[in-house]
Amino acid sequence: MNEGLNEREYQRLAERLRIAIWDKLDPLEERIEDEERIPYDIVMPVLREAGAFGLLVPREYGGAGLSVRQYLPLIAEFAKIQGGIRVLVHVHNSFAHALSEIGNEAQCKTVLPGAATGEKSVAFALTEPEHGTGADLGTTASHTDAGYILNGTKWLISNSDLASHFIVFAKTSPEQVSAFLVARDTPGLSIEPLPETMGCKGGEHGVLTFDHVQVDESALIGAEGEGxxxxxxxxxxxxxxxxxxxxxxxxxxxxxxxxxxxxxxxxxxxxxxxxxxxxxxxxxxxxxxxxxxxxxxxxxxxxxxxxxxxxxxxxxxxxxxxxxxxxxxxxxxxxxxxxxxxxxxxxxxxxxxxxxxxxxxxxxxxxxxxxxxxxxxxx
Ligand SMILES: Cc1cc2nc3c(=O)[nH]c(=O)nc-3n(C[C@H](O)[C@H](O)[C@H](O)COP(=O)(O)OP(=O)(O)OC[C@H]3O[C@@H](n4cnc5c(N)ncnc54)[C@H](O)[C@@H]3O)c2cc1C
CATH class of the missing domain: 1.20.140.10 (Butyryl-CoA Dehydrogenase, subunit A, domain 3)
Known part of the structure; x- marks a missing residue:
């Protein structure tokens, strides 16, 4: 749980974000809607400079450590302009925040300082094409001497084109779901795009295929069965x-x-x-x-x-x-x-x-x- 910034610092950050949103990002609406792609070369530096990536990352990892009360008006402001940008910012912040709450110290240290600046990003991989949600998952993680081997498919995973890490939910037994922090470049993990969406255009919501993806014990978030x-x-x-x-x-x-x-x-x-x-x-x-x-x-x-x-x-x-x-x-x-x-x-x-x-x-x-x-x- 973040304590939040003091009021003066918060107002300064909020003003910087408002300027970025309305002066630099809003004018991109027509281009993103036409091209159905977010021009990351323009958008990422703007977001980085405004401090949009570290909003919910705790201060000890270099973020702003905003309280929820402070964060809500800012994500609301993003939801006024082109929706693909709002999704990018929402997913990044929401799941960096989730990792700060559910991840262990080593996992947080690996990802959160980079997430605070936008060099790294966490996405959330739950939904599957062949199964439901929550406990109804087809993705499995088999325990071995070396760690776990993941097999299965996730889809509609937002920020799949830019995430450095995914919080992945998988069955570690028929009754148990566990959560894993999986790096994008792990061998056996392949990522494909899905067709463009009705709204919130420009972001990628891709398909993640886990084909004997080997991760070691340190990838497990919390304990086995706590997913x-x-x-x-x-x-x-x-x-x-x-x-x-x-x-x-x-x-x-x-x-x-x-x-x-x-x-x-x-x-x-x-x-x-x-x-x-x-x-x-x-x-x-x-x-x-x-x-x-x-x-x-x-x-x-x-x-x-x-x-x-x-x-x-x-x-x-x-x-x-x-x-x-x-x-x-x-x-x-x-x-x-x-x-x-x-x-x-x-x-x-x-x-x-x-x-x-x-x-x-x-x-x-x-x-x-x-x-x-x-x-x-x-x-
Ligand atoms: C643009 C976009 C971005 C997304 N980003 C992510 C992401 O980053 N990570 C991620 O994990 N997912 C993501 N999703 C997936 C999203 O969370 C799911 O699409 C949503 O939760 C619905 O699940 P589903 O598509 O499997 O639909 P289904 O589960 O197939 O649902 C179809 C319909 O059946 C109903 N239904 C299904 N099961 C039951 C039940 N047991 N009882 C009653 N009704 C039921 C549903 O309510 C719905 O009306 C994204 C989706 C989109 C479109």
Whole structure:
């Protein structure tokens, strides 16, 4: 758990990031949407200089060590611009943070100082083409005298083109899941791209094939059989980060809609003066306000050292529903022009859709929250 920066240092960092986001990254939107590739030669130095890679890396490893309360508005700001950049920043920070919590000292020392500067990056390898999620995995890790041998396939793994390390979940017995830190260049690990996505364009979400990948004991995260526990810990807070992304996208959609409603004139009056349009705007603002409140509560609890198993699933679920409603209404306020390429509202609508899938679908969030509530957890 990070303690966070003092307020002055935090404001300086936040301002540096805002300048990078709006002056240097936002202008790349058209190019990334057209080429469906993030120009890493431009984007990586901008992110590095602004300090975007070390936001959640603890200070002892050279990062900013932000608290969750401090991090949420920053990832929300990234979710206002081109979505591929937000995914890159989210995955990097979220799983560097996860490693700082679940990894041992040697694993943290190997990866986190490089992650703080962007020279290294951790990605998260759970999803599989032939299996479900959580305990339903086909990837195996067989214990040998020399360590473990991994076999299996993961897919849809974000940042697969730039990650130096992957947190990989595999079965160490039919009943047990374990987590491993696997370096990208480990022999037997091959990485292939998947086709481009509907929104959040430009990043790579590739296929990882493990063909007798030999790792030594030091690759095991925690103890054998603790994989589910590590998965729960990593996703618990990462779901809150996705909800913050939903918030950022919603805030931008609302701002664009307010501006459009004031400037678009029909029948001699701005559409902002029509009660029907005012209703859309006020519903959008209500979702933004509610989501902000839920996020503030989740962040305060986490930063105070509490676990938030139900809250994180509920805020992630509320966030995706809210951003769905808000981007939908934003299209209604904008009329036909909002449906055209080049309009940020069209992109926000597509980008938001990834929030449904990241860190688990709605059915997973319902299941997690209900399981906690039925076992007596209260929030
Ligand atoms: C752009 C992108 C980036 C991603 N990045 C990553 C990443 O970095 N790392 C990673 O590990 N994964 C990543 N994913 C995968 C993502 O987490 C999954 O796609 C998502 O969790 C859904 O899993 P699935 O695709 O296997 O769908 P499925 O599990 O096949 O689900 C299909 C439908 O069935 C429902 N369903 C499935 N099982 C059950 C059940 N038991 N009970 C009730 N309903 C069920 C689901 O809710 C869904 O509606 C990414 C996906 C995308 C699109």
């Amino acid at each position: 589910q526990q590590h998965l729960g810990r990593a996703l618990e807070i990462s779901r809150v980060f996705i909800a913050a992304s939903s918030l950022g996208t919603s805030e931008r959609a609302l701002e664009l809609s307010l501006a459009h409603a004031r400037s678009r004139v029909t029948f001699g009056r701005p559409i902002a003066q029509r009660q029907a349009v005012q209703r859309y705007l006020s519903e959008m603002a209500t979702d933004v306000y509610a989501l902000r409140g839920m996020l503030a509560d989740a962040a305060a609890k986490w930063d105070a050292g509490a676990r938030i198993p139900a809250e994180s699933a509920m805020v992630k679920q509320f966030g995706l529903e809210a951003v769905g409603r808000v981007t939908d209404r934003a299209l209604l306020v904008h009329g036909g022009i909002g449906y055209t390429r080049r309009h940020p509202v069209e992109r926000l609508y597509r980008d938001a859709r990834l929030n449904w899938l990241e860190e688990g679908t709605p059915t997973i969030q319902y299941m997690v929250a209900a399981r906690e509530l039925l076992s007596g957890y209260r929030f």
